[in-house]
Amino acid sequence: MxxxxxxxxxxxxxxxxxxxxxxxxxxxxxxxxxxxxxxxxxxxxxxxxxxxxxxxxxxxxxxxxxxxxxxxxxxxxxxxxxxxxxxxxxxxxxxxxxxxxxxxxxxxxxxxxxxxxxxIGAFALSEPDAGSDASAMRTFATRTAHGWQISGTKQWVTAGDCASCLVVWAITQPPAAPGGPGRGITAFVVPGDAPGITVARLEDKLGLRATSTAQLVFDRVEVGDDAVLGAVGGGFALAMLTLDGGRIGIASQAIGIARGAFEAALRYASERRTFGQPIIEHQVIGAMLADAATWLDAASLMTLRAAALKQARKSYSQASAMAKLFATEHAWKVCDAALQIHGGYGYVRDFPVERALRDVRVTRILEGTSEIQRIVIARNLLLGQLR
CATH class of the missing domain: 1.10.540.10 (Acyl-CoA dehydrogenase/oxidase, N-terminal domain)
Incomplete structure (x- = not known):
């Protein structure tokens, strides 16, 4: 290979x-x-x-x-x-x-x-009461003479206050309609400045503070039939496919954040001296860096495998869930170790590892929490056994 x-x-x-x-x-x-x-x-x-x-x-x-x-x-x-x-x-x-x-x-x-x-574009999928369970959304779209009218509230919309273009998921069939989870959900492309969209609040976040995260209210927002992505009623499957690809992106970002923190820690450990030698020569610090380097290498290989499967148009849901889970959980460990290696200096904003720890934390939540990834992986394992 x-x-x-x-x-x-x-x-x-x-x-x-x-x-x-x-x-x-x-x-x-x-x-x-x-x-x-x-x-x-x-x-x-x-x-x-x-x-x-x-x-x-x-x-x-x-x-x-x-x-x-x-x-x-x-x-x-x-x-x-x-x-x-x-x-x-x-x-x-x-x-x-x-x-x-x-x-x-x-x-x-x-x-x-x-x-x-x-x-920029943005995704409006999650809601105040429908995060991990996207099929529980309440935002709905009804037919009009000229297309669709969307009403509801969306939560955790990255750049939702300034996006030019929003992909919005909404229910387009009554709850009693036949089908499985996510039945009757449709995805729409909505201009960010469409009448009826209100920024209800902007979140004050731990990390990623140069991005905005908004709660958006849609009050009878009008779009045409040409705003539909895919097929009417096919939005849930489209959301799941988008999340599979998004997990590759989140894993990649987590690796990048952690690699930056690791490089900072490696430089610091090579320059900082205690007891007459650079601290990297102390066995415990060397072991921390060795673990971090190994985790980063493994996370990168897992993520690139998922990316290669997606690029080859092969099934990659399991690979992306595994990569996202491993990369984000271990990126957090790498950033935490990098801060620890810096000692007290790592806890202040003069050093970049403090920001890295804040930024990386949300990667264990975005595009499906670590707990959701484990559910996805376990379900795929069960399906493999039943085949």
């Missing part, structure tokens, strides 16, 4: 790394402290083609595949996790609309999204 990235993948990885080192990392702490949305940085990423890594070339994307996307997200998250989240989100929204929307809908939104012109 050859794990060497292709020339194109290496080019995208190198472009992301150079941008992260030159543009993102130097100002990441200031953006975090000020809660500054990285609009300029996102437009620069659009100019570099990094907002459309997985988007078909017909819409201006690179069509470079999931492996290149994973490598790019790792590098960007190493520089600034907030920017990586927004870049990942726009890639996902662009890919979804390009592959599941009508040609007219894709032509309207995708080139603008991935160029940075439309700034």
């Amino acid at each position: 050859d794990f060497t990235p292709t020339e194109d993948q290496q080019l995208i990885q190198r472009t992301a790394r150079e941008f992260a080192d030159r543009v993102l990392a130097p100002h990441a702490a200031a953006r975090d402290a000020n809660g500054e949305f990285p609009l300029t940085e996102l437009r620069a990423l659009g100019a570099l083609g990094l907002l459309g890594v997985t988007v078909p070339e017909a819409f201006g994307g690179a069509n470079a595949g999931a492996i290149a996307y994973s490598l790019a997200m790792q590098e960007l998250a190493r520089g600034d996790a907030s920017v990586a989240v927004l870049c990942s989100l726009t890639n996902m929204v662009g890919e979804l609309i390009a592959t599941r929307g009508s040609p007219a809908l894709a032509a309207r939104w995708v080139p603008r999204l991935i160029s940075g012109d439309a700034v």
Whole structure:
């Protein structure tokens, strides 16, 4: 098995790394402290083609595949996790609309999204009482003479207050309609400035503070029939597929955050001296770094395997759930160890490991909590035994 990235993948990885080192990392702490949305940085990423890594070339994307996307997200998250989240989100929204929307809908939104012109896209799936159980959503869409009217409340919408384009999931059949979980749910593309959308609140978060997270209220928001993604009633399956791909992105971001913290800890342990020697030469510190390096390597390989399966159009749900679970749980351990190695200095904002620990924590929640990943994995194991 050859794990060497292709020339194109290496080019995208190198472009992301150079941008992260030159543009993102130097100002990441200031953006975090000020809660500054990285609009300029996102437009620069659009100019570099990094907002459309997985988007078909017909819409201006690179069509470079999931492996290149994973490598790019790792590098960007190493520089600034907030920017990586927004870049990942726009890639996902662009890919979804390009592959599941009508040609007219894709032509309207995708080139603008991935160029940075439309700034960003967002997903509106979770609700105050429907997080892990997306099938329990209450937002509904009713037929009108000209299309659909959407009403309801969405929670945890990253960049929901400033997104140009929202993918919104809503019930389009009565609760009594026949079918399994998620019956009658449909996905719609909604302009972010559509009349009837209200930002009810912005969350004050532990980490990723250069991104916004909004609760949105939809009050009879009007969209046309051409706003439907996929088929009417097929939104739940589309959401699950989107989450499978999103887990590769979250795993990649977690690896990037942890790698940045690991590199900082390695430098510090090589320079900091106690009892007459660099602290890396103390066995306990060396063991902590050895574990961290091993976890990062394993997480990267698992995530790239999931990305390779997705790119090859093979089943990747199990692989992405495993990668997301392992990468995020161990990225947290790496960041915690990096802070511990810094001692008291790691606990203050002068050193980047403090921000890394705050930023990485949410990766164990996004795109399905670690507990949900274990349920997905266990169910797939059971299905494998029943076949």
